Amino acid sequence: MTSHTARTALAEEIARVVREVPGVAFLRPRLTGLLKPAVVPGPTGSGSATTAGVRLREDEAAGTWHVEVRLVALSGDRVLDVARAARRAVEERLGALLPGCAARAHVTVTVTGRV
Template identity: 50%
Template sequence: MTRTSAPEQLMDDIARAVADVPGVAFLRPALAGRLRSALGRPGASAGGAASGVRITPPRDADDVWRVEIHLVALADARAVDVARAARRTAGEALSAGLPGDDVRPSVTVTVTGLV
């Protein structure tokens, strides 16, 4: 991944990395994203790779990058192991997308279902 400052590109990079984690079935969009997708509004990322990822950049020097991931795991995988691997992968993807920056991510992974 190359350095990028666009939050949409960071979300896409993180989503692609997390989607490749063993045990992840797919990323799940939040309700707001699903509604935006149903309304067909331009610029909505609900239909793209980042539909289950939300990032918030730091507001000041003491704040951290916040990454929220909602995913559905495969039933034959332990959800806790999938969540841990997704958390680690998301942090690595964020750091790779912002090289040279002092990236301190706070990553939250929610497993919303099993298939």
């Protein structure tokens, strides 16, 4: 089981990596992110943490991570290309940070808008 602090640090690192992807305007928080502070821990022992537009969930039984990224793309870039680049960046960063878990990570990138 990963500690809350470690999950939060991982979510912050993923958010940083996604913000650096060309074509990403910003990360899009969920409604709860707009109503609560930027970091919202899940229920104790749930294995989830949310920071801005990144949500992490660790499935301890299966030994996998579920990473959900919600972002807004720049209007001059193809949305599909931005989403693919963001997903690839997250997968590569997970591979560097969690070598044993990266292959079993499920990364979803949703583009919620364009500016």
